[in-house]
Amino acid sequence: MPFFSASPPQQDPSSETNGIEEHLLVVNDEEGGGGLEEEESKVKFRVRNLTKLTDAGTPILNKLSVDIPKGVIVGIIGPSGSGKSTFLRALNRLWEPSPETVFLDGHDICHLDVLSLRRKVGMLFQIPVLFEGSVADNIRYGPQLRGHKLSDHEVYKLLTLADLDSSFYSKNGSELSVGQAQRVALARTLANAPEVLLLDEPTSALDPISTENIEDVIMKLKKKQGMTTIMVSHSIKQIQRIADVLCLLVNGEIVEVLKPDKLSEATHPMALRFLELSS
């Protein structure tokens, strides 16, 4: 029996579904079957019983199971220390999850080449770290590692995608504000043509305008490229602005999955408390 499932699809035929309701994130039972039957092809990440323990044996992630549908923005929220970053970092193997726990497009990520995985699953952190050199050097870095030199045209396109104008091309990383540097870091990640973006509080150090810029880019990437984005945030308001689904993570487990406009449907006591304090 599933220990929880997402809110059931709304029956109102007039409501816009954009395909999300049928494949809302579902936490599955031990057998790995779904609480809702959804097609494998619509799931980007399938996570089953993902566990990480501290050296002392305390669970940081506790048999976490979830399906992340393709082409949606998933917001992960939860108290400090609940395991949000640890969860995100498993998805591109910044730590090694056990085999048979994380699947990307149906493939066990433990069997994938780790560099290819990280190209497909790009990541941004709270504080952007740029390499020495110009913005263009930073953007060219990933493709260059694979022997491909991006043309100027390609670099300018990536700048535009990250909401930066052409004047940034030759600027040095040290000349940039944190908000601008975060957009360069995003352009650098996008240069690898990722299919998934993992965002670990990417706007928590930014002012509201820079935050809005990043949010706009994330939403554009979903709309234009069908990007799947999983974003950790401490701001419920931010998740309400941009996410299709909100997951509440408490003590290493996803305890609630909600549509951001249906937070009042939360039932888990920790979820209610957290939502009350965060609103």
Ligand SMILES: Nc1ncnc2c1ncn2[C@@H]1O[C@H](COP(=O)(O)OP(=O)(O)OP(=O)(O)O)[C@@H](O)[C@H]1O
């Ligand atoms: N390698 C590790 N060894 C031991 N403990 C760890 C390790 N990595 C994380 N932890 C612990 O696991 C817990 C979860 O950490 P994590 O950074 O995933 O939480 P979080 O929900 O992202 O927190 P925050 O919102 O404060 O960023 C914390 O108690 C942290 O101290």
